[in-house]
Amino acid sequence: xxxxxxxxxxxxxxxxxxxxxxxxxxxxxxxxxxxxxxxxxxxxxxxxxxxxxxxxxxxxxxxxxxxxxxxxxxxxxxxxxxxxxxxxxxxxxxxxxxxxxxxxxxxxxxxxxxxxxxxxxxxxxxxxxxxxxxxxxxxxxxxxxxxxxxxxxxxxxxxxxxxxxxxxxxxxxxxxxxxxxxxxxxxxxxxxxxxxxxxxxxxxxxxxxxxxxxxxxxxxxxxxxxxxxxxxxxxxxxxxxxxxxxxxxxxxxxxxxxxxxxxxxxxxxxxxxxxxxxxxxxxxxxx
Amino acid sequence: xxxxxxxxxxxxxxxxxxxxxxxxxxxxxxxxxxxxxxxxxxxxxxxxxxxxxxxxxxxxxxxxxxxxxxxxxxxxxxxxxxxxxxxxxxxxxxxxxxxxxxxxxxxxxxxxxxxxxxxxxxxxxxxxxxxxxxxxxxxxxxxxxxxxxxxxxxxxxxxxxxxxxxxxxxxxxxxxxxxxxxxxxxxxxxxxxxxxxxxxxxxxxxxxxxxx
Numbered sequence: 001x002x003x004x005x006x007x008x009x010x011x012x013x014x015x016x017x018x019x020x021x022x023x024x025x026x027x028x029x030x031x032x033x034x035x036x037x038x039x040x041x042x043x044x045x046x047x048x049x050x051x052x053x054x055x056x057x058x059x060x061x062x063x064x065x066x067x068x069x070x071x072x073x074x075x076x077x078x079x080x081x082x083x084x085x086x087x088x089x090x091x092x093x094x095x096x097x098x099x100x101x102x103x104x105x106x107x108x109x110x111x112x113x114x115x116x117x118x119x120x121x122x123x124x125x126x127x128x129x130x131x132x133x134x135x136x137x138x139x140x141x142x143x144x145x146x147x148x149x150x151x152x153x154x155x156x157x158x159x160x161x162x163x164x165x166x167x168x169x170x171x172x173x174x175x176x177x178x179x180x181x182x183x184x185x186x187x188x189x190x191x192x193x194x195x196x197x198x199x200x201x202x203x204x205x206x207x208x209x210x211x212x213x214x215x216x217x218x219x220x221x222x223x224x225x226x227x228x229x230x231x232x233x234x235x236x237x238x239x240x241x242x243x244x245x246x247x248x249x250x251x252x253x254x255x256x257x258x259x260x261x262x263x264x265x266x267x268x269x270x271x272x273x274x275x276x277x278x279x280x281x282x283x284x285x286x287x
Numbered sequence: 288x289x290x291x292x293x294x295x296x297x298x299x300x301x302x303x304x305x306x307x308x309x310x311x312x313x314x315x316x317x318x319x320x321x322x323x324x325x326x327x328x329x330x331x332x333x334x335x336x337x338x339x340x341x342x343x344x345x346x347x348x349x350x351x352x353x354x355x356x357x358x359x360x361x362x363x364x365x366x367x368x369x370x371x372x373x374x375x376x377x378x379x380x381x382x383x384x385x386x387x388x389x390x391x392x393x394x395x396x397x398x399x400x401x402x403x404x405x406x407x408x409x410x411x412x413x414x415x416x417x418x419x420x421x422x423x424x425x426x427x428x429x430x431x432x433x434x435x436x437x438x439x440x441x442x443x444x445x446x447x448x449x450x451x452x453x454x455x456x457x458x459x460x461x462x463x464x465x466x467x468x469x470x471x472x473x474x475x476x477x478x479x480x481x482x483x484x485x486x487x488x489x490x491x492x493x494x495x496x497x498x499x
Contacts, residue, residue, distance in 0.1 A: 054362050055498040071495070077365035088360035090352060093297050101297070104290030105364050 002030040003066070004152050004184035005051065010060035012050055021046055021208045024060070028201070031181040033174070035199030035216070036188035037279055043208040044188040045085075048156050051186075052082065064152065078107050081145030085157035087137040091130035095123055095140060108149035117143040121166070134161045142170060146177065153177065155187040159194050167194065174198055192275035196220070202275060204282055211282045212242075223273040224258025225281070227251070232268060240264070243281040254281040288366060291374035292381075298352055299382060302344030309340045310389040314396050338416045339447075341386045342423045346443045353436035359499040372490045375428060376483075383420035390416055407468060414472040415454055421479040422450045425486035433493050453478075 005028040013020035021043050028034040038044045049055045051062055053069060062068060069076050089098055095118055103109040118125055121139040123132070132140065138161045145153055153174070159167045175198055177183050189195055195202060195216070202219055204211040214223075228236075233244065233251045240261065241253045254277070255261040258270040296303075352358050361371045394409060423446045430442040457475055458468075 049499075052363050054359060056496070071367050071369075074365040074367070077363060080363065082360075082363045084356075084359075086356055088356050090294060090298050090357045091355050092301060092351070093294070097297050101290045101294040104293055105366060107365065 003027045004030045004032070004064065005034075005186060006061070006063040006066075007047070007051065008061040008063075010047065010050055010062060011058045012046060012055065013058055019043070019046075019208060021050070021057075024205075024208075024210055026203050026210060026213050028184055028186060030184055031178065032200045033178055033185040033187065033198050035195030035202045035275075036186060036205065037192065037195065037202060037275060038188075038205035039279070039283060040190075042205045044205055045156055046208070047205070048154055048186070048188060051154065052080075074107075078148065079151045081148065081150030081153045083138065083141040083145050083153070083155045083158040085138075085160055087129070087132075087134070088141065089129050089137075089144075091128065093129055094127060095125045095129070095143075098129070098140075098144070099125075102144060102148070106148040110147050110149065114143055114147040117146060121169075135163065135166065138162060139166065139170075142173070146173065151183050153183070153185045153187075155185065155189075157188055157190065159189060159191060167191075171197055192279070196275060204279060206283050212278070219273060219275065219278060221272075222257050222259070223278060224255050224261060224270040225273045225277050226253045226255060226258075226261065226265075226268050226270045228253060228268050232265075236265075245281050252277075252281060254278060288370045288374050291361070291366065291371060292377055294357070295352075295374055295378040296381075298357075299344070299378065302341075303382070303385065306341040306344055306386065307389060310393065314393055318396075318400065338386060338390070338419055341382065342419055342447070343443065346424055346427045346439065353431075362499055368495050369491045372487065372494050376425065376487050376490075379420075379424045379428075382424070383417070386420055387413070387416065410469065410472050414475050418454055418475050418479040419447070419450055421483040422453075422486075423447050425483050425490075426450075429486045429490050429493070432490055432497065 007027070008025050010021055010024040019041070024043075024047055026034070036044050036047070046055070050057045051064070053071070064076060065079065067073075067076075093101070099111060099114055102114075103111060115125070118140075121136075121143065123136055123140055123143070129137070129140065138158060142158065145155075155174075159170055162170060171194060174185060174187075178185060178198075185198075187195065187199065199216050201213065202216050203213040226241075227247070227250045229249070230251060233253065236253070241255050243254045245252045254273060255270065258272075262268070262270050358371075362368065390412065423443070426446040426449075427439065427442045430446070431439045434442075454475060457478075458471055
């Protein structure tokens with residue numbers, strides 16, 4: 001299988017912080033959409049910054065399109081579109097000026113596509129960027145990321161500042177983007193419903209460690225959450241569940257295969273597991 | 288890299304307009320002041336004011352880049368990290384050229400008005416302006432790059448003070464040793480170019496290792 005992104009044993013620590021990325025490994029197959037889920041401060045942005053060489057990793061290997069990205073790899077950077085959760089453009093510029101700037105930087109800058117996307121998202125081309133709202137800034141970043149022929153989109157909380165209507169439009173644009181089997185997306189988000197809509201794979205990260213990487217359909221159709229009483233919980237073997245959490249008078253138990261679990265324990269009710277449930281249950285704090 | 292220079296010029300665009308505007312005001316004021324002060328004195332004050340204004344505008348424009356986090360975005364663009372620094376320094380050089388052009392315009396206006404212009408005074412103004420334009424923005428940028436752009440104003444004051452002290456101490460000590468003023472001016476220019484080149488090389492080194 002061909003991978004767009006391979007992260008192997010990535011470690012990163014900071015001098016003035018106890019936080020660290022601890023042996024992060026995951027892959028994204030070409031044409032796939034990876035959802036990156038974790039609490040605030042779990043390490044999602046640090047992983048993304050390491051992938052983009054914005055910060056220097058301590059050890060490990062990151063391969064994009066099969067090779068490590070070096071400072072001189074202009075071609076590779078042409079193929080990567082990035083949207084951060086904060087505005088990144090010089091705010092005295094207008095979108096029209098930004099168009100000219102980026103046309104001089106990217107090898108395959110598509111002016112027509114950029115203008116088309118600006119119009120689609122109702123962004124005024126003559127307005128200074130500092131007059132844009134935070135949602136408009138995110139939309140502008142998306143327009144840029146999708147206008148230079150990128151084959152790999154890295155989206156760090158890209159949909160978090162958008163209203164539901166625009167978010168829907170943007171998600172559709174992402175789905176359209178991955179219709180081309182050569183295109184891949186890595187998307188970190190707090191909004192699990194967005195990931196449920198577009199992701200093929202989900203990676204959970206907590207306290208700088210990868211907790212779980214799984215096919216989204218497996219998570220949704222095979223994983224389950226059982227709400228059980230203490231006496232039933234005591235009868236379970238540790239291998240029968242992944243995580244558990246006391247909630248009121250019940251204990252929530254995350255199981256890997258709800259059908260097998262139901263077979264073994266026909267009296268216990270198992271619900272479908274939503275991404276939020278899984279995140280809540282596998283986060284270390286909640287275990 | 289041309290796109291980065293273009294972006295830098297959009298970034299300093301408003302401060303550039305202010306600088307050129309202030310030079311125009313200075314021309315008018317120095318014409319009026321000519322009625323009170325000797326010609327070259329008014330010219331000196333005017334040109335200095337313009338140069339200081341230009342440097343402050345340029346330095347604050349550089350820090351705006353950081354506030355907008357454009358400097359983080361630059362890292363993911365298909366350019367080398369050294370190109371980012373190269374583009375900054377080219378912008379500073381172009382800004383210095385525009386500033387020198389404005390001072391030359393002031394000199395030309397004075398010349399047209401038939402004012403008495405002493406060549407030595409003009410030489411001093413150019414040398415001082417050349418030094419400030421090359422040393423202050425580059426050193427301020429380097430210090431801010433290394434220690435944080437939030438302290439940009441502090442670094443600007445520090446490098447401005449350091450440059451003025453360096454300039455006048457060179458002339459005072461050179462004068463005591465009875466050096467020719469032209470030779471001292473050339474010496475100051477050479478020192479400025481050396482500082483510019485050193486700041487450029489160190490900036491590239493710092494930027495290549497910097498985490499954003």
